[in-house]
Amino acid sequence: MTKRFDLSGKVALVAGASRGIGEAIAHGLAEHGATVICSSRKQADCEKVSEAIRGKGGKAVSAELHLGELDHHDKVLAMIEKEFGRLDILINNGATSPHFGPAQDASASAFDKTIEVNTRGPYFLTTKAFKMLKANGGGAVVNVASIDGIQPAEFRVIYGMSKAALIAMTKGLAKEYSKQGVRVNALLPGFTDTKLASALKENPTAQQHIDMNLAIKRMAQPEEMVGAVLYMVSDEASYFTGQGMVVDGGAVI
Ligand SMILES: NC(=O)c1ccc[n+]([C@@H]2O[C@H](COP(=O)([O-])OP(=O)(O)OC[C@H]3O[C@@H](n4cnc5c(N)ncnc54)[C@H](OP(=O)(O)O)[C@@H]3O)[C@@H](O)[C@H]2O)c1
Numbered sequence: 001m002t003k004r005f006d007l008s009g010k011v012a013l014v015a016g017a018s019r020g021i022g023e024a025i026a027h028g029l030a031e032h033g034a035t036v037i038c039s040s041r042k043q044a045d046c047e048k049v050s051e052a053i054r055g056k057g058g059k060a061v062s063a064e065l066h067l068g069e070l071d072h073h074d075k076v077l078a079m080i081e082k083e084f085g086r087l088d089i090l091i092n093n094g095a096t097s098p099h100f101g102p103a104q105d106a107s108a109s110a111f112d113k114t115i116e117v118n119t120r121g122p123y124f125l126t127t128k129a130f131k132m133l134k135a136n137g138g139g140a141v142v143n144v145a146s147i148d149g150i151q152p153a154e155f156r157v158i159y160g161m162s163k164a165a166l167i168a169m170t171k172g173l174a175k176e177y178s179k180q181g182v183r184v185n186a187l188l189p190g191f192t193d194t195k196l197a198s199a200l201k202e203n204p205t206a207q208q209h210i211d212m213n214l215a216i217k218r219m220a221q222p223e224e225m226v227g228a229v230l231y232m233v234s235d236e237a238s239y240f241t242g243q244g245m246v247v248d249g250g251a252v253i
Pocket residue numbers: 015016017018019020021022039040041042045065066067068092093094095096117144145146147188189190191192193194195196197222
């Protein structure tokens with residue numbers, strides 16, 4: 001009998017797998033049978049994640065991949081082609097948000113860095129990976145965006161812009177790629193307990209924000225993002241493309 005959400009035999013690249021939501025997604029994909037390439041700027045941290053996956057009987061390796069460095073994209077994709085001969089799943093999870101504060105105080109370099117990592121990186125990684133993703137049919141891309149992409153917040157306007165662009169990219173590529181066997185979707189997390197959200201978590205008004213704006217009165221844990229991703233990359237979602245799944249405790253209703 002076919003097991004639902006089974007990813008056995010599939011190869012998955014997670015960009016930004018060293019911690020937080022990406023680490024949780026890497027574990028989830030491996031638990032469902034995928035071979036996972038855990039990547040980020042810090043290969044040693046990714047190797048710890050891969051080791052933990054292998055320790056549970058899963059299949060994982062690590063790679064250095066800075067989303068802003070296009071030659072890293074080429075190197076990692078070439079390694080995957082050589083070592084595994086296929087790529088079925090791409091998770092564009094890595095992101096940055098160097099500017100937090102009034103919009104007029106943001107530097108051009110903070111603006112460029114945000115777009116480089118959060119938008120330009122996923123675009124080129126996906127377009128470069130497309131050939132492999134379509135080769136065996138059933139390819140799937142998940143872009144980890146944010147509810148900021150549909151409901152921007154003050155003090156992190158550039159980050160919201162980068163995620164809105166990622167959502168537009170998801171829809172555009174879905175139109176272009178789905179007819180060629182590669183579905184493209186997005187995950188839109190809300191307030192999740194990770195390093196990226198630590199400044200927000202430590203803000204004295206964090207609990208007030210949660211109480212006023214969320215239907216579920218707490219932050220998410222990274223593991224609570226995994227189920228939505230497993231759905232989007234599995235054959236259960238064979239008719240699902242160009243969409244975003246909002247997992248935000250009811251912040252955007
Ligand atoms: N936490 C939240 O509240 C929240 C809400 C909405 C959306 N999100 C989204 O969820 C995703 C994961 O974030 P997180 O909350 O799990 O944050 P996190 O714990 O800080 O993890 C960020 C990940 O991105 C990687 N990364 C950062 N810069 C990179 C680069 N230039 N190239 C490649 N990888 C890079 C980091 O690895 P290295 O440092 O090793 O490179 C790390 O693995 C992001 O797309 C974020 O925008 C988070």
